């Protein structure tokens with residue numbers, strides 16, 4: 001059953017949006033080439049596909065920069081098909097009445113690009129081999145390189161790009177900012193700083209890597225009709241890199257709740273957190289879990305923190321634990337049978353590494369475990385010394401949520417996680433047989449089977465002490481509520497990261513990036529889904 005909003009009524013009667021893989025999938029340059037190759041092999045003419053893609057760019061540019069707001073447009077044309085796209089845009093802008101000039105630093109062009117150049121020149125559009133030909137233009141269209149870029153920009157071209165960046169004009173990059181590596185987002189020598197980037201067809205990995213963020217500007221994807229079958233033929237189902245969209249996140253929420261239920265059916269979560277040194281981390285962790293809607297929240301803290309937690313979370317069951325002389329949790333006052341009753345355990349916030357015996361105990365349980373902060377530091381230590389098989393010995397799923405520093409300590413053998421985040425997290429998930437969420441401006445989550453979720457947007461407001469504790473709490477509460485398979489668990493991790501980021505974005509919009517302390521962030525979590 002469908003309505004006009006393309007929404008399908010699911011098996012349980014809940015509304016499930018139909019998600020097209022074209023909108024979520026994230027591809028490498030090679031995968032894009034292979035997908036394109038299949039389309040061409042079946043007879044689609046290359047020039048026709050270029051007309052479709054570049055025609056959409058033209059329309060989008062007209063929307064972003066209508067006449068007479070902008071009338072002088074400079075086009076940068078490279079040697080490949082990215083340059084061909086730019087020439088189609090040049091032609092259409094000229095025909096629409098814009099004043100167009102072309103900077104073409106490399107004269108040897110691919111055949112199709114050369115053909116477009118010949119026609120564009122015949123229309124009387126001026127061509128130049130120096131960037132200064134564009135110095136009077138109000139808007140620049142960057143069609144220097146797309147996913148075919150292999151070498152670093154240097155010499156005259158690099159100088160031209162630096163000069164362009166110094167001008168500070170509005171720049172629309174076609175497919176990718178020229179100079180950005182399609183897969184890693186790395187700046188190859190130098191790169192165009194775009195105001196907008198029009199990604200063609202499918203999202204490329206560079207849009208979700210931190211290295212390219214400053215260059216991409218506002219990213220828009222233009223859909224020129226890639227058949228889903230071609231995507232599926234190239235990319236195996238269990239090896240998908242996908243971005244979490246608002247529609248998917250909503251689909252992954254533990255809603256609707258059954259009308260007849262009770263608290264233990266809506267997830268029973270145990271958080272083990274805090275120390276006399278870090279009492280606030282325990283509070284933030286528990287507030288994150290509270291916002292998840294989890295049915296029953298229990299929080300194990302050092303006995304000296306018990307009253308503090310009760311005063312902040314009257315609804316939670318607070319378990320006071322024996323503590324070490326410095327105020328870390330020394331042991332859990334719960335039998336194995338009592339521990340086995342929890343659907344999920346989340347641990348790490350504010351624990352201190354003194355709590356090592358606690359992690360050694362819970363690692364042997366079979367429920368899903370969410371490990372963050374000091375739990376990760378303890379696990380890194382155990383993996384290096386006492387328990388080299390720590391990952392493989394777990395019966396239940398482990399979800400780890402490191403930031404880059406913790407990631408490096410946990411996986412010292414994985415090279416350059418700061419440069420190739422997606423690949424590094426995939427490798428970490430495989431090596432540890434765990435789900436790994438690497439926090440950052442572009443959060444990446446990998447499943448041991450190699451699938452990846454990327455979170456498209458976040459805010460620097462979240463770069464603040466305590467926001468990670470809120471995330472672990474929220475994630476733990478959501479995992480406790482889901483009783484599905486591994487894929488559902490993986491989807492829930494993506495939901496938590498998305499939800500957390502959206503709360504930060506909403507709070508930053510209302511209070512600026514300076515106004516989002518972790519406590520405030522926790523209070524915005526419950527505002528994310530209202531009125532949507």
Ligand SMILES: NC(=O)C1=CN([C@@H]2O[C@H](COP(=O)(O)OP(=O)(O)OC[C@H]3O[C@@H](n4cnc5c(N)ncnc54)[C@H](O)[C@@H]3O)[C@@H](O)[C@H]2O)[C@H](O)CC1
Pocket residue numbers: 032036049050053054078079080081082083084085110144145146147148149150151152153154174175176200201
């Ligand atoms: N997504 C699609 O299906 C479509 C994409 N289109 C556009 O085509 C480009 C990719 O085109 P391609 O010709 O393969 O590559 P580039 O235009 O990026 O240019 C590569 C070209 O440049 C040479 N080169 C590489 N690095 C350097 C360097 N540092 N200095 C000098 N020269 C360099 C290389 O040898 C190649 O000759 C894609 O991004 C889209 O914009 C289609 O238009 C439609 C469908």
Ligand SMILES: [K+]
Pocket residue numbers: 082142143144145146173174175176177178
């Ligand atoms: K480009």
